[in-house]
Amino acid sequence: MRKTFGEHAAKYTAGHVERYAWAGCAVVAPVFAMASDVGPHRVWGWVAGAGYAVAAFLTSGSGPRRAARAVAVLGAVVVPLVCLVVAGLGQSEVAVVERSGRLLLTTGSPYVTAPTAVGDFNPYLPGMALFGMLPGDARWWLGGAFVAALAGAGLRRARLLACPLVALPLAVGGTDLPVTGLMCLGVSLAGRGRPGRAGLALGVAAALKWTAWPALPVALALVAVRRGGRPALRCAAVGVSTATAAVLPFALADPSAFHRNVVAFPLGLTATPSPAASPLPGRLLASHVPGGSVIALVLLCVGALLIALSLAVRPPGTVRAAGVRLALGLGLATALMPATRFGYLVYPLVLGVLAYQSAGGRGTADIPSVPSAPSAPSVPSVPSVPFVDKAAIA
Incomplete structure (x- = not known):
């Protein structure tokens, strides 16, 4: 029970952190658009800001965070990329x-x-x-x-x-x-x-x-x-x-x-x-x-x-x-x-x-490194212990 509660608490905390992260991006992107004097940057800022805002909204609900992340990628990468390529910018x-x-x-x-x-x-x-x-x-x-x-x-x-x-x-x-x-x-x-x-x-x-x-x-x-x-x-x-x-x-x-x-x-x-x-x-x-x-x-x-x-x-x-x-x-x-x-x-x-x-x-993850020292002498094997079903004894 304690482990399950801890997992739920961690998931709840991670959801809040991710929601605030998308909300922060939704603010930063339009500010960047207003501050930049480069046309493609301004296009990206406004389009990405909308995508981040939708991702933050989805994260605040009960839906899966995976959907919010997909929306963030769609709004911050795919849509502005397609728009800029089509416009030749x-x-x-x-x-x-x-x-x-x-x-x-x-x-x-x-x-x-x-x-x-x-x-x-x-x-x-x-x-x-x-x-x-x-x-x-x-x-x-x-x-x-x-x-x-x-x-x-x-x-x-x-x-x-x-x-x-x-x-x-x-x-x-x-x-x-x-x-x-x-x-x-x-x-x-x-x-x-x-x-x-x-x-x-x-x-x-x-x-x-x-x-x-x-x-x-x-x-x-x-x-x-x-x-x-x-x-x-x-x-x-x-x-x-x-x-x-x-x-x-x-x-x-x-x-x-x-x-x-x-x-x-x-x-x-x-x-x-x-x-x-x-x-x-x-x-x-x-x-x-x-x-x-x-x-x-x-x-x-x-x-x-x-x-x-x-x-x-x-x-x-x-x-x-x-x-x-x-x-x-x-x-x-x-x-x-x-x-x-x-x-x-x-x-x-x-x-x-x-x-x-x-x-x-x-x-x-790294694979184990190859030991440079000579291998240690073999240790005699320990006789196996028969398996005991504790539940059956109880």
Whole structure:
């Protein structure tokens, strides 16, 4: 009776928390629409706000929370995505990806040699251009890759897809989503003892954006702790060779264009300022402090060194530990980059969810690690005890 009461109380409390969460999103989304000067963002804010409000109403009743979550995903992702695609509206990233795909098909390179305007720059690594080569709007492929990677990692939560930090880029176009999904998949595979597949997933992610590269050393440390040095080397070989094969030919073909587009521009080191200008510490330093860009880059390097030192001193032994380490590192990078935006917070958010779910043991539990010490001598078996039915004795 006590356990049943506790379960009911927990379910009641979770329902209240979820209702307040949807209600909060129903307020935040329209406020975001009123504050933003980007057309697709305003469309998303008003449509998503209505979807969140309906989800909050359904959660307050006696209906299943699963229906409320489905409504939240429908209102915050599906409906605004379809409306924006039909209207031909999208975030600037969509146009960049689609143009890079066309350039790759026509010129053999996804980069403009001498970019001048913001629209000329392509800050992504060459693998991202593949999404622009596929038929239809690039958002379908970017979002589909994200959802498929999350499913492979065992993250099948509608609440995650409906979260504003995820739902907004799904609808308006976000290039960080497939990168985040592949990072989660790679770390999850590393925890399951599949170093080759983990290296492949992380190598593909590293061919899309620089932000995926920190996941490689974290996954290698995880594999080394759980499986040993040889599997870790296999993971490293697959991951590095995959990323190198996708990136190096374009870097060597036109080093100047590659540097301007994917190194200098994202770091805010070109004459053309990056539109990634959210008021986070790195951006504020670069804008208001003399030599602030250099200071921000130094702090970014110090943060990276501290994370690397933590991997050497205390390497992660579980998916949860690896997810926390990555979430912390990318959260610091988001805060300290000179050219940054709030949308990059999707990295620590999704990786944090991976760590949380791994700790709960639902879908992403680690497999037992292989012991490195010799097996202990066998212990003589204990004679079996006949089963006694206590109910029959009573």
